[in-house]
Amino acid sequence: MSIDWNAYSSDGFYDELVAAPERGHAALAGLMADLEALGPDELVARQAAADVSIKEMGITFTVYSEEGGTIDRTWPFDIIPRMIPQAEWERVDAGLRQRVAALNLFIDDLYHEQRIIKDGVFPAEVLEKSVNFRPQCVGVDPPLGIWAHICGSDLVRDSDGTIYVLEDNLRVPSGVSYMLENRLVTKRVLPELFEHYAPLPVDDYPSQLFDTLAALSPRPADYPAVAVLTPGIYNSAYFEHSYLAQQMGCELVEGRDLFVDTDDCVYMRTVDGLARVDVIYRRIDDLFLDPEAFLPDSALGVPGIMRAWKAGNVALANAPGAGVADDKVVYAFVPDIIRYYLDADPIIPNVPTYRCMDPEALAYTLANMEEMVVKPANESGGYGMLVGPASTKAERDAFALLIKKDPRNYIAQPALRLSTVPTIIGSRLEPRHVDLRPFILSSDRQQVTMGGLTRVAMRKGSLVVNSSQGGGSKDTWIVPDPVSADD
Amino acid sequence: MLSRVAENIYWMARYIERAENTARIVTVNANLLLDLPKGIAPGWRPLVDITGANTLFEEHYKDYGERQVVRFLIGDERNHGSILSALVAARENCRTIRDFVPREAWELLNEIYLFAREDLAKGVTKGGRHAYLKRVIQGAQNLTGMLSGTMLHDQGYDFVHLGRFLERADMTTRIIDVRSANLLPEDTPDLRPFETIQWVSVLKSMTAYQAYRRSEQVRVLRGPVLRFLFQNDAFPRSVHHCFESLRTSLSKLPRNESALRVAGRLKRNLEGTEPRRLNQQQLHAFIDDLQVGIGELHVEIARTWFPPPLESQTQSQTSD
Numbered sequence: 001m002s003i004d005w006n007a008y009s010s011d012g013f014y015d016e017l018v019a020a021p022e023r024g025h026a027a028l029a030g031l032m033a034d035l036e037a038l039g040p041d042e043l044v045a046r047q048a049a050a051d052v053s054i055k056e057m058g059i060t061f062t063v064y065s066e067e068g069g070t071i072d073r074t075w076p077f078d079i080i081p082r083m084i085p086q087a088e089w090e091r092v093d094a095g096l097r098q099r100v101a102a103l104n105l106f107i108d109d110l111y112h113e114q115r116i117i118k119d120g121v122f123p124a125e126v127l128e129k130s131v132n133f134r135p136q137c138v139g140v141d142p143p144l145g146i147w148a149h150i151c152g153s154d155l156v157r158d159s160d161g162t163i164y165v166l167e168d169n170l171r172v173p174s175g176v177s178y179m180l181e182n183r184l185v186t187k188r189v190l191p192e193l194f195e196h197y198a199p200l201p202v203d204d205y206p207s208q209l210f211d212t213l214a215a216l217s218p219r220p221a222d223y224p225a226v227a228v229l230t231p232g233i234y235n236s237a238y239f240e241h242s243y244l245a246q247q248m249g250c251e252l253v254e255g256r257d258l259f260v261d262t263d264d265c266v267y268m269r270t271v272d273g274l275a276r277v278d279v280i281y282r283r284i285d286d287l288f289l290d291p292e293a294f295l296p297d298s299a300l301g302v303p304g305i306m307r308a309w310k311a312g313n314v315a316l317a318n319a320p321g322a323g324v325a326d327d328k329v330v331y332a333f334v335p336d337i338i339r340y341y342l343d344a345d346p347i348i349p350n351v352p353t354y355r356c357m358d359p360e361a362l363a364y365t366l367a368n369m370e371e372m373v374v375k376p377a378n379e380s381g382g383y384g385m386l387v388g389p390a391s392t393k394a395e396r397d398a399f400a401l402l403i404k405k406d407p408r409n410y411i412a413q414p415a416l417r418l419s420t421v422p423t424i425i426g427s428r429l430e431p432r433h434v435d436l437r438p439f440i441l442s443s444d445r446q447q448v449t450m451g452g453l454t455r456v457a458m459r460k461g462s463l464v465v466n467s468s469q470g471g472g473s474k475d476t477w478i479v480p481d482p483v484s485a486d487d
Numbered sequence: 488m489l490s491r492v493a494e495n496i497y498w499m500a501r502y503i504e505r506a507e508n509t510a511r512i513v514t515v516n517a518n519l520l521l522d523l524p525k526g527i528a529p530g531w532r533p534l535v536d537i538t539g540a541n542t543l544f545e546e547h548y549k550d551y552g553e554r555q556v557v558r559f560l561i562g563d564e565r566n567h568g569s570i571l572s573a574l575v576a577a578r579e580n581c582r583t584i585r586d587f588v589p590r591e592a593w594e595l596l597n598e599i600y601l602f603a604r605e606d607l608a609k610g611v612t613k614g615g616r617h618a619y620l621k622r623v624i625q626g627a628q629n630l631t632g633m634l635s636g637t638m639l640h641d642q643g644y645d646f647v648h649l650g651r652f653l654e655r656a657d658m659t660t661r662i663i664d665v666r667s668a669n670l671l672p673e674d675t676p677d678l679r680p681f682e683t684i685q686w687v688s689v690l691k692s693m694t695a696y697q698a699y700r701r702s703e704q705v706r707v708l709r710g711p712v713l714r715f716l717f718q719n720d721a722f723p724r725s726v727h728h729c730f731e732s733l734r735t736s737l738s739k740l741p742r743n744e745s746a747l748r749v750a751g752r753l754k755r756n757l758e759g760t761e762p763r764r765l766n767q768q769q770l771h772a773f774i775d776d777l778q779v780g781i782g783e784l785h786v787e788i789a790r791t792w793f794p795p796p797l798e799s800q801t802q803s804q805t806s807d
Binding site: 058232233242246251252253254256257268269270271272273 | 488490493582583585740
């Protein structure tokens with residue numbers, strides 16, 4: 001048996017690989033031919049080798065089991081890479097820089113003069129109802145004026161090939177460790193393809209992250225004391241927290257390892273005594289960060305850490321309150337935000353978004369639920385949303401009640417026809433829907449990952465790519481454009 | 488090194504040691520009972536006395552029968568000193584410090600734990616007990632060897648030592664305390680041969696029999712056995728050896744003054760006493776003293792190097 005691309009049907013969806021001839025990129029057409037040459041048996045064998053590697057490397061994520069305990073699951077991974085030509089990526093890269101720069105200006109403005117509200121571009125009532133706006137942060141000047149140092153934006157491609165931003169994650173976006181590990185696994189199992197197509201490297205992310213964090217240090221030093229703050233071993237992203245700390249060569253701390261002294265500086269409790277900490281990459285949500293400032297019974301946080309941050313004695317990344325800009329209602333305003341602060345048109349478009357707070361949009365949403373995806377403003381991980389085309393009448397009716405009860409909390413978007421990538425299912429290649437999460441780092445300079453984490457919905461027809469909902473992932477290859485040959 | 492990491496390493500080592508020692512005392516008791524005449528056999532209660540968990544035991548079991556005691560010590564998770572509980576706790580401590588212990592050591596600990604849980608039903612039967620306990624002891628010994636052979640011998644390893652030798656010193660004194668008492672009525676010349684059996688069993692529970700014969704070259708008698716188990720510095724389970732190892736590790740750590748002070752006092756107390764000259768009651772008081780000292784040393788280690796206990800942290804939060 002061999003791979004027959006004629007039998008591979010992406011059903012009218014845009015397939016990232018099979019659409020290659022139209023896109024005229026040699027690498028994409030080349031990869032199709034190479035996969036065909038390897039043949040299904042060999043691909044299945046390589047996939048099995050990848051699964052073994054992942055187990056051996058201990059790449060896991062934690063899921064909550066029904067019995068109330070937690071289990072480490074190995075990370076589901078498909079070896080067929082998702083390719084993006086470099087020229088196309090460069091435009092996306094520029095669009096992401098533009099977007100995050102504008103978002104950082106927006107957050108800083110919201111916590112200071114709120115010019116954007118006074119100028120009538122952003123409605124005050126959206127801010128009033130935002131659950132991620134932190135009054136505790138008003139007037140604070142974080143180092144370099146940056147609030148969202150690490151941003152993970154989700155990109156999707158519709159059936160006409162257009163890439164959209166689906167959402168921005170400005171609180172504690174995760175997934176970057178899997179992007180790095182996927183690359184290692186691919187190098188092991190598809191060395192010949194890797195060598196041939198020479199995808200641009202992603203491996204410098206940990207040092208870029210360290211540089212990003214180090215630039216925020218209140219004390220000038222070559223190697224400021226940077227720590228990764230984790231909620232602990234039972235958090236679903238604990239693997240990533242420990243991985244990044246290890247890769248950056250800094251301490252992985254829990255709240256009880258830290259201590260704020262009367263000098264408003266943060267210290268780690270070490271065997272050698274107290275050691276000052278300059279920068280904290282915190283992977284704990286705002287509300288759990290400091291029981292003095294937020295939830296008083298949080299045992300995960302560090303009492304007084306907000307005091308230390310406001311005094312400028314420690315940098316927190318991302319800054320508390322940065323989440324105000326990843327609210328899904330705020331999302332709808334991002335194109336306006338970009339125009340307002342940067343006086344430029346957005347390079348990457350938003351998915352058309354209906355804000356249910358607007359009566360017309362609400363009516364439209366309720367009338368067209370079958371073709372729409374309706375999301376609550378502040379949930380992540382694919383929880384609490386309605387995917388219209390995959391829903392039953394009863395589900396839609398129940399959801400309509402929820403929306404009517406609290407329209408401010410919902411947005412609706414047309415159900416996108418997400419692009420597909422060939423994926424090994426059994427012993428054949430079948431199209432599966434994907435998205436892409438690149439990571440954007442901002443401090444003294446901006447850096448964007450080369451590609452990002454491609455997440456794939458492993459179930460046929462499914463559009464839900466979240467790992468907590470049975471999604472998998474792929475390596476993402478940004479392939480150099482061919483040097484024009486003289487033939 | 489973070490204080491929390493040091494604490495987790497310390498407890499991991501203590502719990503591994505505890506699982507091993509518990510397996511040892513159960514094994515040896517079983518052998519001892521087979522050798523003693525029915526009328527004077529002390530039964531299984533002394534094992535619970537060794538662990539000091541009598542109140543808990545009596546809450547859940549009607550009598551100190553073999554089946555009950557063995558289940559309590561091997562697989563009852565309500566008993567924090569049971570083999571299974573100790574392995575669960577060792578594993579939980581190890582989970583958060585996987586960056587500090589070699590991967591193989593984590594896998595081995597996992598294996599021992601899974602075995603202890605899955606084979607528990609066999610382990611509590613008369614027929615399956617011996618093999619089960621042997622595997623737990625060997626597993627713990629493997630782990631000790633693996634850590635010694637592959638883990639970085641830095642501060643983290645000092646805390647492995649502190650945990651292991653503190654737990655071992657504690658257990659050795661407990662075993663001597665219980666096993667030297669209550670066994671035979673005093674001054675009963677016709678029971679002499681059985682007294683030998685009693686002391687042989689004490690030695691065997693610490694794999695000390697061969698070492699004793701080689702090192703003391705006298706037959707097994709109360710006086711020399713006590714001297715050997717308390718004061719021989721070459722035998723790795725003797726109290727003296729444990730104290731020396733604790734001092735060596737303590738002396739490598741920063742800010743060690745008060746911990747060394749407690750350890751020094753313990754050592755002087757041990758060296759300044761001749762256990763063979765103590766009668767049963769005096770011996771018991773002497774061991775009590777040592778155990779109080781061991782407890783103080785733990786408190787001092789925790790106070791110096793570990794994070795403050797969670798309760799006091801939350802208290803200070805609410806009082807603010």
